[in-house]
Amino acid sequence: MLNLINQITNQKITPISFGRKPITIGNLSGLKEDVFVKTAKTTSKTVQTKIADFEYKKRICKDIGLSCVSVDKLDSIVGPNELTKIVSKNNNNRAFYIPGEKPSGMEDVQDSYFLENVLNGEFGASFHNHTIHSDGKLTVVELLDQATEYADIRHSKTGKPFYLGITDHNTIEGCKEAVKIIAANPEKYKNLKVVLGSEITVKEEKINNVKLNKSRKLHILTLGLNPFDKDLNSFISFLTATVNKTKINYSHFINKNMYKNNPMRPKTISLEYLVDRLSNQKDLKFSFAHPDYPDIRKDISEEQDPYNAIEKIIHFFKKTTQNKGLYTESYYNAYFDDVALDKKMHQTIEDATNKTHLSKAGAIDTHGDNIFYTGINK
Secondary structure (H helix, E strand, C coil): HHHHHHHHCCCCCCCCCCCCCCCCCCCCCCCCCHHHHHHHHHHHHHHHHHHHHHHHHCCCCHHHCCHHHHHHCCCCCHHHHHHHHHHCCCCHHHHHHHCCCCCCCCCCCCCCCCCCCCCCCCEEEEEECCCCCCCCCHHHHHHHHHHHHHHHHHHHHHCCCEEEEECEECCCCCHHHHHHHHCCCCHHHHHHHEEEEEEEEEEEECCCCCCCCEEEEEEEEEECCCCCCHHHHHHHHHHHHCCCCCCCCCCCCHHHHHHCCCCCCCCCHHHHHHHCCCCCCCCEEEEECCCCCCCCHHHHHCCHHHHHHHHHHHHHHHHHHHHHHEEEEEECCCCCCHHCCCHHHHHHHHHHHHCCCCEEHHHHCCCCCCCCCCCCCC
């Protein structure tokens, strides 16, 4: 190939202009070689990404007793590199993460939005969902069935899949169930992509010189988990073994009876401890769920500026998670009351996310019986 190019470069050909710097056969050799190098690098990176995700799925297969040749049965399971790629690609795409916008005058009302992004197929990902394994109403089967129905419709309109996360509080049992369901019938879920995760609650007494009047709870999404990993299961057991025995107010939970057997109050840990304890989970990514819920104003002293506080907290998240920090839920669509009306806070979260080089993503935070709505009884 290079010998042929070298022969051509000795010929005198009139330059062809396309409104840019003229391209001649004389400089074609360098151009071709540059293209070859860039293509090779891109191909190499793509191959490495696919290999890493393949290894992730292979580990899951091994842990549930499937052979290596069965990895294709888990095509619908999203590997960590695919997750990073799709999040990065849609960093500024709010419509990708929310079913629709709330109408004027109803911004403070939960689930008041229209479904325009669902109807046109722009709604492409819902990474934050709960099932009956924590405080959700849907079974794993029901969640997958609803998501698959929409995924097929979206694919028929756009040719693209729908991404769904399973992120129950402090448990990975729903993820285990989902993997087995998908592996048993992979064709059914061919247009659905499932992210395996959990929402872990951490508590911080001090955050980057933020003047707190009480400890601040942060909800951290741990994504790209292997729910069958023995060490991960050991950690989850530790997390939930020592629970707060204080009587819990179940009034706002949808599935009250279930929560009496599976309390939402796990052992108190810090974000630093969480990151360190899960440092051996090579595929794991951390994301910051609903940064301004609970309302930051309830946890800070009166003289502390709430916008400055939320910015410091996001910097704290990035500094602690480092290269495993993936995104904040900048486009969180489930805020209600005063938090939902505070547009300055929403913009501060986006700006701080950009400054820390995290990606911006969104969430519905589904707890009810419909994947397009939050469904929390306040």
